[in-house]
Amino acid sequence: MTNERNTEAIKRLYSISEDIYDQLESGKIPKMVLPLRTKANIKFDNRSQVWKYGSMNGVRSAKKVKGAMMLLRTSYMLELIQNMIETNKSSTLREAYYISEAWGKAKFNSQDESNLLAEDLEIVTDCLREDFKLRPEENGAHIIGDLNIIETDRKGKKKALNCRDDVGDSGYGIPYNVEKEKLELKSTSAKFVIAIETGGMFDRLVENGFDEKSDGILVHLKGQPARSTRRFIKRLNDEMGLPVIVFTDGDPWSFRIYASVAYGAIKTAHLSEYLATPSAEYIGITASDIENYDLPTDKLSDMDVRALNAELKDPRFQTSFWKGEIELMLKLKKKAEQQALAKYGLDFVTDTYLPDKLNEFGILRN
């Protein structure tokens, strides 16, 4: 449904068009100014603990054919977004790319181009892609736990749901737009949120009733989490005051999943403050766990080793905890999956591993 955020987005997008129009009318060659989206202009902001853009700007001028094409595409895109908001439609990023087939010469050459333009518009307007009615492919992340929400559905109907009692065992599917106009967070008895990388482990915690036994909300990250999943976690942290714990496999790629939940990712640096939860804590699987619990492991691949070495230089991993764990993993030359805890039976993770760890963090008291 169209809401205030969409109306505001139209207003801001409109002013981009007005600006181009004004330049043309006053006889100037039109241009658009944008923050430079290069690695050199993305910095880890120590104060807010998230990635942010620096102050370098780039210019897209119609002086050159390429720049003129980009301005033409931008105009078409603004029209598409306006139409979608007015007719209460949304489109996937893939559809937006195909829609441009009808734009003649302004047609995108690849989906990368249309995705980047959507991100540019986010940066210029300080709106979210979701406000423009653009969304990614369905991602399928779920939550389960005692959380009361109100979802405004596709027909504008408000549905009150409890994310434990009113859903099947697969949980509540996180929609692509989780802003409060779409999804209100009403109340919860939960004491914390645990974000889980794999579906197998999410299902384990669900089956073992960990949400009820430990008063937690279980969120399935489904690998590298979608924006909607990260935003949802951020809102649970911000609005409900719930601490967030991240539980992943023990390998360099999973460490990055944690980092993107906690500190944001380079690709979405312009949205870090919306998406990142800097207070999120990493619970495991750590390299120390591999030793302490004698877990079944796989050997690190060359790519794993390179990724760990890159993490040693990544500003998000500059704590003694992370340096120690990354160096230990490099020394052990081994990685382990969450489900490896099943070595000790199906209840070990919920009866022993997680309670012990949550106790360390002061979240559960044994």
Place this chain on the structure above:
Amino acid sequence: MTNERNTEAIKRLYSISEDIYDQLESGKIPKMVLPLRTKANIKFDNRSQVWKYGSMNGVRSAKKVKGAMMLLRTSYMLELIQNMIETNKSSTLREAYYISEAWGKAKFNSQDESNLLAEDLEIVTDCLREDFKLRPEENGAHIIGDLNIIETDRKGKKKALNCRDDVGDSGYGIPYNVEKEKLELKSTSAKFVIAIETGGMFDRLVENGFDEKSDGILVHLKGQPARSTRRFIKRLNDEMGLPVIVFTDGDPWSFRIYASVAYGAIKTAHLSEYLATPSAEYIGITASDIENYDLPTDKLSDMDVRALNAELKDPRFQTSFWKGEIELMLKLKKKAEQQALAKYGLDFVTDTYLPDKLNEFGILRN
């Protein structure tokens, strides 16, 4: 929750153990007889229109170390399944593999081995893996539409849900076990089921309200569909008498998705009659669609061409429709995605493409 199917599974698994025990007691070297799981022993059954095992058998005898190991593993696995059923637990196939870490020499060398053993036990007992409380990783397929179901949840509580009115816009998540002891299909006003390959197109049909406008149940296949998704579709077809339509991308891999929904897959040949819906019809994207609708396309890769040529020899594609479409695609050297229909706007698929096609099949009357 433990149900009659689980109890029956225990009984049948128990008789495997008894058989081994009896052989040992009468001084024989124990063995197990299984249908041979080679391609030569899998045949497309023209009468039932699905893949089935032939009559060739193989023997696993403890005479050789490898066979003895397999019998030992089988015994451990039987015990694991019995324990899970008794304690009302289930495990992912990955967990089952890790659990074997505690089985000493009987430990599986890889997850392939444990997966294959689970399938062997299905074949010998004529039960389903789900009856053994073994399940795959969460797969995240969803349905949306006017369908009333009763799900027995993890605590044994029966939850009545309408898969349109009682769920969020992401729909109802299909659980891993969809047998009637877990999931009762109560009633529906729908006239047909449409199974959709991609999340983007599923969301398009949801947003456009295609389930209501056309009285359909929308099922998201999420690529090559999981067993639970195929079984769910089969039950909608069998028990509710609903015709099934499959809507995928237009490429050789998507044709195989259709074939596995309709005729089953080699890997699950022993379950074809549970999983396959031979009356399912393929709606598109066809090679003819690429021409008729002048769709945006990609070039066929060498792998695509090889897959199409293999399909020309596949018994599941021996109709004049499929031969014609596959040959046309080879001639065009092009493939197209479902979302390419967005070239004509976001409503084209639900206002024009699908109604026209469903009309051809006699399902919707314009």
